[in-house]
Amino acid sequence: MATAPQQPRWTGSLRLRLLVATVCGVALAVLLAGIVLDSLFREHVLRQFSASLSQHLDQLTARLEFDAQGRPVIDPQSLSDPRWQRPYSGLYWQVDEAGGAGPGQAAVLRSRSLWDTRLVLPADALPGGAVHAHEGRGPADSSVLMLERTVQSDAQPGARWRLVVAADLHEVRAATSRFSGVLAPSLAVLLVLLALAAWAQVGIGLKPLRALQDAVQGVRQASAGRLHGRFPSEVQPLVDDFNAILDDQAAGLARARTHAGNLAHALKTPLSVIDQAAARALRTHDSELARVVQEQLGLAMRQIDWHLARSRVAATRRLPGLRTPIGPAIAGLVRVMERVHAQRGLRIRVAPCAQQLSFAGEAQDLQEMLGNLLDNACKWAAAEVKVWVEAAAIDTRAALAVHIEDDGPGIAAADVETVRARGVRADETVPGSGLGLAIVQDLVGLYGGRLDLEPAAPRGLHAVLLLPAAAVPGKAQSVNS
Known part of the structure; x- marks a missing residue:
């Protein structure tokens, strides 16, 4: 018969599937949160940077004056930030002629911080007073943010001038990089903590299923x-x-x-x-x-x-x-056999067994199996019958091994299978129907056990009845010899 293909291990575990789904969901949420937080921080820093640059543009506009010819004049000493005076400081200003009928002139005025360079502005037209922000290249090919405004003189209404302030974006990008460097490991630690919390939550949530499994195992x-x-x-x-x-x-x-x-x-x-x-x-x-x-x-x-x-x-x-204690069942059968075979003076010796040893089946079936084996042993024994019980195993299941040994003539190894057959008797001179061992063998087979017959030392027959044991919760099965 063809067997169904086995599922991968992770699909067969509810715990693992829940944990994987939860961790994947949390990881996706953390990743999206990291992207959003990084974007918000960059936007915030850039907004603050633009606001600061706008203040510098307002200050430059306020300090702008025009001479008698209508040319722009700015006193550098009137500007408060010392970076205007330090070459390549990262903060720059420049005044370009927007031009009326002609193309105009670039860098009519510029800050000392530009030194021997100038800012290259894009060719765009702005309404008077409006502020335009854009990125460009500054000194040493640095990336700068530029804010510009167009103004004009009252004396020469046709002349228009472009006021520009620019600042190096290096500090902004360094700040955002530092934030990203702290954000990434922080979110990684958060992800680990959330994964551990998910693992604990799944474990606690599925704990009742373990209790249910234990309860079903107890029934089984x-x-x-x-x-x-x-x-x-x-x-x-x-x-x-x-x-x-x-x-x-x-x-x-x-x-x-x-x-x-x-x-x-x-x-x-x-x-x-x-x-x-x-x-x-x-x-x-x-x-x-x-x-x-x-x-x-x-x-x-x-x-x-x-x-x-x-x-x-x-x-x-x-x-x-189903649960039948083995000790009381043996004791009751031994008392019956002692009365039945009292005239022969047999000694039936029973070794003490642990109280927790029990047969996982009907008491009547246990008495039927043990009664037949004890009766056969007493019929054939010369003077003594021994009975003892010990813990055993049937494959991986707990089991009981009931040993019944007599000192009679025994059975030859070649005749063991013969006497197991229904209606066959080893000796016609001994009363019986020949069904005893067959009944025992059928019953023990239905319970998933086994009946073994082997010669005893120095003589006689040693019967071993292997039966399923009823589990004792929280206790290991043992036998006291």
């Missing part, structure tokens, strides 16, 4: 019959529905078991009547027919018990919450 391991615990309101409806399904399953299995019991009673009653009639016929006169009928009735009763046990286990082996 037969340590509980229903899901118990406190769950969030989003998960509680799922828990209630699952518990309702478990209740319906238990009710259906109870009805099936009741029907099976009714069927057994309906069959056993007429069979018992026939058996009693055959027994009376044997008491009055020796009848071969009555003897055969009685023997076959005994076999039929055993077959009914066997098939009912199979159907019961098939219905209940997946039922959660």
Whole structure:
């Protein structure tokens, strides 16, 4: 059968998917915030820079005068900022002739800070008094921001002059670079902190699912019959529905078991009547027919018990919450065997076992399996039968290993598979129907266990019954020898 392709690991984990989605969303938000903050800071710094430059332009305009010929005159000493006087200081001013009919003259006046250079202005026309801002090239090919205004003299209305102030943009760009250098690692740290917060939030948010998993595991391991615990309101409806399904399953299995019991009673009653009639016929006169009928009735009763046990286990082996303590079950069966075989003087030695060891199944099934093995051991034992229990494992599941050993003749290795067959008896001189080991083998197989038969030392048979164990929450299973 073709199997479905396995999903990538990250798509199979709800925790990882939520964490990746959250971190990606937070990273995108932090990135956009960084771009917006950097842009806002650049705009703010440039606005402040332009405002400062505008004040210088206003001061230059206020200090502008005209001589008798209508030529512009500015006293450098009247300007307050000393950078106007320092060559290549980064702050410059210049006055150009805008020209009337002609092209005009550049750098009619200029600040000492320009030294032997001049500002190259774009060829544009401005209305009187309007301020125009644009970037250009300054001394030493530096990038500068220029603000210009057009003015004219009252004495010569036809003459127009362009007043320009410029400042080097290096400091502005250095400030924005420093801000970006601080902003980037700060946002990176913020992203890490938000990712950790998202990880904690996902862990806390999904913690109830871990509790739900533990509760389901308890049901699966037969340590509980229903899901118990406190769950969030989003998960509680799922828990209630699952518990309702478990209740319906238990009710259906109870009805099936009741029907099976009714069927057994309906069959056993007429069979018992026939058996009693055959027994009376044997008491009055020796009848071969009555003897055969009685023997076959005994076999039929055993077959009914066997098939009912199979159907019961098939219905209940997946039922959660089944739990049968192993110690009391063994003790009760040993008391029965001691009474049944009292005339033989057998010693049945039972090693103490831990109280928490329990079988994950029906008590009746456990008694059926252990009773058959103990009965066989007592039938064949010469003087002693030993019983002990220890913790084991079936694949990765917790299990119980029940050991039953007798000192009888044992079974040859070649005959082990033969005696497992239904209706086969190792010795016809010993009473029995030959169904005991077959019933045990079928029952333990339905529970997912195993029955092993091996020679005992120095003689006898050693039977090992491997059964699923009911989990004990919070405790490891152990056996006291």
